[in-house]
Structure formats: structure tokens, C-alpha cells
Amino acid sequence: MQKIINNPKLVVNEMLSGFVKxxxxxxxxPEDPRVFSLRSPGRTPRVGVVSGGGSGHYPAxxxxxxxxxxxxxxVGEIFRAPPAETFLHAFRAADRGxxxxxxxxxxxxxxxSVCRAIELARQEGIEVxxxxxxxxxxxxxxxxxxxxxxxxxxxxIGGAAAARGMSLDEVETVCRRAMASMRSIGxxxxxxxxxxxxxPNFDVVEGTMEVGIGHHGDPGITTYKLRPAAEIADxxxxxxxxxxxxxxxxxVSVLVxxxxxxxxxxxxxxxxxxxxILKGERLKIYRSYVGNYFTSxxxxxxxxxxxxxxxxxxxxxxxHENVCL
Amino acid sequence: MQKIINNPKLVVNEMLSGFVKxxxxxxxxPEDPRVFSLRSPGRTPRVGVVSGGGSGHYPAxxxxxxxxxxxxxxVGEIFRAPPAETFLHAFRAADRGxxxxxxxxxxxxxxxSVCRAIELARQEGIEVxxxxxxxxxxxxxxxxxxxxxxxxxxxxIGGAAAARGMSLDEVETVCRRAMASMRSIGxxxxxxxxxxxxxPNFDVVEGTMEVGIGHHGDPGITTYKLRPAAEIADxxxxxxxxxxxxxxxxxVSVLVxxxxxxxxxxxxxxxxxxxxILKGERLKIYRSYVGNYFTSxxxxxxxxxxxxxxxxxxxxxxxHENVCL
Numbered sequence: 001m002q003k004i005i006n007n008p009k010l011v012v013n014e015m016l017s018g019f020v021k022x023x024x025x026x027x028x029x030p031e032d033p034r035v036f037s038l039r040s041p042g043r044t045p046r047v048g049v050v051s052g053g054g055s056g057h058y059p060a061x062x063x064x065x066x067x068x069x070x071x072x073x074x075v076g077e078i079f080r081a082p083p084a085e086t087f088l089h090a091f092r093a094a095d096r097g098x099x100x101x102x103x104x105x106x107x108x109x110x111x112x113s114v115c116r117a118i119e120l121a122r123q124e125g126i127e128v129x130x131x132x133x134x135x136x137x138x139x140x141x142x143x144x145x146x147x148x149x150x151x152x153x154x155x156x157i158g159g160a161a162a163a164r165g166m167s168l169d170e171v172e173t174v175c176r177r178a179m180a181s182m183r184s185i186g187x188x189x190x191x192x193x194x195x196x197x198x199x200p201n202f203d204v205v206e207g208t209m210e211v212g213i214g215h216h217g218d219p220g221i222t223t224y225k226l227r228p229a230a231e232i233a234d235x236x237x238x239x240x241x242x243x244x245x246x247x248x249x250x251x252v253s254v255l256v257x258x259x260x261x262x263x264x265x266x267x268x269x270x271x272x273x274x275x276x277i278l279k280g281e282r283l284k285i286y287r288s289y290v291g292n293y294f295t296s297x298x299x300x301x302x303x304x305x306x307x308x309x310x311x312x313x314x315x316x317x318x319x320h321e322n323v324c325l
Numbered sequence: 326m327q328k329i330i331n332n333p334k335l336v337v338n339e340m341l342s343g344f345v346k347x348x349x350x351x352x353x354x355p356e357d358p359r360v361f362s363l364r365s366p367g368r369t370p371r372v373g374v375v376s377g378g379g380s381g382h383y384p385a386x387x388x389x390x391x392x393x394x395x396x397x398x399x400v401g402e403i404f405r406a407p408p409a410e411t412f413l414h415a416f417r418a419a420d421r422g423x424x425x426x427x428x429x430x431x432x433x434x435x436x437x438s439v440c441r442a443i444e445l446a447r448q449e450g451i452e453v454x455x456x457x458x459x460x461x462x463x464x465x466x467x468x469x470x471x472x473x474x475x476x477x478x479x480x481x482i483g484g485a486a487a488a489r490g491m492s493l494d495e496v497e498t499v500c501r502r503a504m505a506s507m508r509s510i511g512x513x514x515x516x517x518x519x520x521x522x523x524x525p526n527f528d529v530v531e532g533t534m535e536v537g538i539g540h541h542g543d544p545g546i547t548t549y550k551l552r553p554a555a556e557i558a559d560x561x562x563x564x565x566x567x568x569x570x571x572x573x574x575x576x577v578s579v580l581v582x583x584x585x586x587x588x589x590x591x592x593x594x595x596x597x598x599x600x601x602i603l604k605g606e607r608l609k610i611y612r613s614y615v616g617n618y619f620t621s622x623x624x625x626x627x628x629x630x631x632x633x634x635x636x637x638x639x640x641x642x643x644x645h646e647n648v649c650l
Contacts, residue, residue: 004557011590011594058589226327230331261588263622272340300328
């Protein structure tokens with residue numbers, strides 16, 4: 001395992017230690033070493049925005065604790081959901097008296113932790129709502145779509161909505177609409193190695209690729225022969241466009257995220273073709289983001305997310321562009 | 326080769342095509358498809374800031390064409406210096422009547438292209454000075470230190486100095502001082518694969534690491550048994566501290582850059598120990614940056630850069646934090 005680590009059991013602790021030294025604007029909760037929040041969240045009462053989940057997805061989740069995005073996050077072990085108490089502590093850290101919205105991925109253990117934490121928060125008088133990211137179009141045996149990098153759009157939209165002073169009802173409503181408006185799919189060209197395990201969790205045979213891959217080192221839905229980038233884009237976009245009800249003339253925003261060990265060069269090559277496909281469908285790109293936005297340790301591959309915009313979503317997505325950070 | 330590409334000979338063209346579609350603030354030069362500059366550089370006459378070099382180092386170079394950093398870049402093929410004409414076209418694109426500073430890495434072909442381009446620019450009445458990044462402390466056979474990720478500090482300093490309205494002389498002086506104040510070293514845990522070649526350019530044996538690695542897929546100076554992250558940090562920092570004349574009580578800024586396929590988790594673990602070492606030396610960290618700032622395709626590994634600060638360097642390094650982008 002060619003990794004720059006110390007004790008494989010301590011990678012999350014040591015990563016968090018390095019992170020806070022590098023980011024003085026983020027502080028660890030005095031009551032929970034796995035909860036991080038904004039040092040200077042401002043004094044205006046507004047909705048708090050929380051997310052969280054297992055580690056290994058950097059910049060998700062902790063890297064999005066920043067003004068106009070997440071107020072606090074609950075951090076779990078590699079690919080493992082944080083316990084309910086950690087989410088509860090994150091809700092407390094984000095609470096400014098106007099309720100908290102929790103925007104998290106659709107995974108069984110995250111779901112149960114968040115549900116339990118919401119009950120506990122209610123007993124303390126903190127009202128928490130949640131919107132679950134389920135943007136993956138790849139069909140899964142449990143019939144529940146997983147969250148992929150669409151969470152990043154959700155955090156941008158939710159964070160901006162809270163910063164604009166929208167009520168908890170309003171923030172929830174616009175986040176639900178954003179989630180219903182987006183679709184994602186992933187492709188994997190290699191597996192990833194969990195430090196504590198030390199070997200890749202499955203093999204992607206050289207010359208093949210896995211379509212419908214998730215964020216947790218799980219294999220895809222279908223194995224294909226590795227194709228040129230343009231054909232990979234065609235394949236992924238066909239899945240997205242089949243599932244979505246985008247219409248000619250709509251405008252959309254696009255997020256192409258690397259999975260950790262893919263070069264940015266490849267992501268731009270993939271995006272180049274995606275933008276041509278969207279043009280062919282008469283879908284106009286409003287904003288596009290290409291980079292390592294939601295990773296899966298050192299997996300090679302990418303996820304593509306497309307979100308249909310409306311007037312309010314446009315205003316919220318560009319909200320942070322108009323303010324000084 | 327598990328990569329998302331089309332024709333390996335066209336990766337740079339296609340990457341650039343995707344990049345400009347994603348970044349509407351950056352435009353291609355009408356006279357040279359390998360020159361990119363700010364769409365809205367502002368009308369105030371000031372020094373123009375240019376860099377450039379081979380591709381494969383994203384976000385270097387094109388990703389740093391942004392307000393208060395680079396005004397224009399010359400883009401070469403993978404790991405290959407752009408020709409003199411391309412640098413000349415970048416100088417033209419950056420020229421606002423107050424001269425141009427070219428901040429580039431110390432590589433033979435970059436040096437000769439830039440030198441020739443400076444002569445050509447002079448004939449057109451554009452005065453261009455250059456400051457060469459040679460921050461690598463690893464000893465090389467040609468006795469000339471290479472540039473590593475220290476270029477990123479140089480661009481931040483030079484870009485801020487130009488934005489503040491400093492003269493070409495002043496920008497050159499502060500950039501030279503910044504470069505003299507910094508030291509870097511790299512460690513590689515795997516080689517990288519140039520798409521046109523299709524196989525890694527050398528092998529890093531599993532269980533070993535190469536110290537003194539460069540940015541061009543070249544092996545390091547010394548091969549070591551792979552050590553825990555803390556010992557890697559000790560080794561790298563010993564080289565930096567031996568070469569630099571930092572003194573107890575100085576403050577320094579730190580940049581830990583991934584080489585492309587290293588997880589951010591590992592970079593934070595490495596930085597965590599580096600910050601402890603600096604503390605032990607009574608060197609205070611002014612600013613720190615941890616991420617993929619200057620990569621080498623899909624190489625595993627990292628570079629560490631430490632720069633001693635003075636009052637002017639502090640002001641320039643934080644300059645962009647105080648302005649709306």
C-alpha cells in the first residue's frame with residue numbers, strides 16, 4: 001500500500017488534526033472531536049446547515065464547512081456513518097435558533113443515525129429537517145437511489161438559502177426541489193484501498209470500467225470494456241438523460257467530480273464531450289464545476305451530475321459569487 | 326492505461342477545450358491557441374504577470390489565470406516547454422503598458438524559450454523581466470535547482486504586487502526575495518503515466534519511496550524504504566531546514582502539494598507532522614495550503630514548500646483574502 005500514513009487505524013484522527021491546523025476558520029466542537037463548525041458563523045439568527053457521513057470523500061464533508069455552505073459536519077470513520085450522537089452535536093453546533101437542515105446522502109446507516117439524532121434534537125427544542133441526496137440513476141437492488149456528488153449542489157443551494165434568511169420550511173422546499181431536479185452517475189476505472197484493509201476492495205480489470213459505481217469502493221452495476229472518453233461521456237449522459245425529464249431549452253448546471261486519483265486533465269476531457277452532448281439536446285449550461293468535489297479515497301474514475309435550473313436555483317447557486325469570502 | 330482520454334496525442338487540446346468551457350473568465354488568445362488570459366483584466370495600467378510550461382501539472386499553469394495571480398499563461402505539451410513564440414504571445418496578452426514579469430520554473434527548455442521570447446518582446450517595445458523558480462533543495466547533477474510548487478507562492482506574491490500597482494522593478498525585487506526565502510522537496514510513491522507513452526516512465530518498487538523527485542515523472546535522488554508519514558515529514562523537513570537559513574522566531578508559510586493521485590487525507594497527515602516539526606524549531610506558521618496545487622499527472626506523492634515571511638511578503642500573500650473575487 002503506497003500511502004503517506006502512519007497507523008492505518010488513526011488516519012481519520014490525524015487527517016482532522018492536520019485539517020484544522022490548515023483551516024483556522026473551522027473549529028472542532030468542545031463536546032465532540034468528530035464535529036467541526038465555522039469559527040465565525042455570524043450573529044444573525046438563521047437556519048443552520050449540517051451534513052456528515054463517513055470519511056474518505058474529501059473535500060466532503062469537512063472541506064465544505066465554509067461561509068454560505070455548511071455550518072457544521074459530523075465526521076465518521078472511513079466509509080462509515082457517524083453515530084447519532086455525533087449528528088446531534090453537529091445540530092447543536094449549527095443551531096442559531098431558526099432550526100437546522102441536514103443534507104445528507106441516502107445510505108442506510110447515515111439514515112438511521114440522522115433519524116435518531118433528529119429525535120434527540122427535538123427533545124432539546126432544536127427543530128431539524130432533512131433532505132436526502134439520492135441523485136444516482138444507477139439501479140440498485142434495494143431500489144433506493146444513493147447520493148453521489150449531487151450533495152455538493154445541495155449544500156450550495158441550502159447554504160445560500162439559509163444565508164438569504166429563508167425559513168426552515170423554505171430552505172427545505174428549495175432543497176427538495178434541487179434534489180428532484182438533478183441526476184448523477186459514476187464510472188470507476190480502478191478500485192480504492194481503505195488504509196485499514198490495505199488492499200483494494202475489489203478489482204477493476206485493466207481494460208475495463210465499472211459504470212454505476214458508488215462512493216464507497218463498491219463495484220459498479222455494469223462492467224464495460226474501457227472506451228474512449230467521448231464514448232464514456234455518451235454512455236453516462238444517456239443514463240442521466242433517460243432518467244431525467246430535462247426538456248430542450250432548459251438550462252442546467254453540471255458537476256464532474258474526480259474520485260480521487262483521476263487527473264484533472266481527464267475530467268476536463270470528459271466535460272468537453274458532456275458539454276457537446278448537452279448542446280445537442282438544446283440544454284444550456286448555466287454553471288459548471290470540474291474537479292475533485294466528492295472523492296472515494298484513491299479510486300480512479302468520475303461522477304457526473306446534471307441539475308435543471310429554475311430562477312430561484314440560479315440565484316442561490318450564484319449567491320456565493322456575489323459575496324466576499 | 327486506465328485513463329479517461331480519447332486520442333493520447335490530443336489530450337492537451339481536449340483538456341484546454343474543456344477548461345475554457347468550464348471557466349468563462351479565461352479566454353484563449355486570438356493569435357495563439359496555447360495562450361490563455363483573463364477575460365476581464367481591468368483597465369488600470371499595471372505590471373502583467375505571466376507563467377507557463379509543459380502540461381500535466383494542473384492546476385498549474387492554466388488554473389492560476391485568475392484575478393491577482395496570473396494574467397496569461399503559455400501552455401506546452403505534456404511535460405514539454407512551450408516554444409518562444411507562445412511565451413511571446415502570452416507576454417502580449419498580459420501587457421498593460423507597465424511591463425511584464427514572467428515567473429517560471431528552472432528547466433532548460435523553458436529557460437531558452439523564455440529568454441528568446443523576452444528578446445522578441447523587447448523588439449516590440451514590451452519590457453519583460455523574469456524570476457526563475459529554483460526552490461528544490463534536492464541536489465541535481467547539473468547543479469541548478471529545479472522549480473517545484475514554490476512557483477505557486479511566486480504567483481501569489483507577484484500577482485498581488487502587480488495588483489497593488491508596484492512597478493516592474495519592485496515586482497521583480499519582491500519576487501526574487503520570495504524565491505530566495507523558500508525551499509521545497511518532493512517525495513514520490515509511484516511514477517506517472519504520460520498518455521502518449523502509455524506506461525509509467527519508471528518504477529517505484531512497492532514498499533519504497535523516492536525522495537528528491539521532480540515534477541516531470543523523473544525518479545528521485547535517493548530511494549528509501551517506505552516509512553510512516555511522520556518519518557517522511559521528518560526526512561523532508563530535515564532537507565529543507567538544512568538548506569534554509571530560517572531562524573527560531575521567524576514565521577513561515579507552508580505549501581503541501583499532492584502530485585495527482587495522492588489523497589487529500591494523506592496530505593493532511595503529512596502536514597500535521599510538518600506543523601509539529603516547525604513548532605519544534607520555533608517557526609510560526611503564517612499561512613498554510615494543503616492540496617493539489619502543482620501536480621505531476623497521476624503520480625503518488627507530495628512536495629513540501631516552506632517560505633520565510635517578512636512584512637511585505639505577509640501583506641502580499643494575504644492580499645487576495647481581502648478582495649472580492
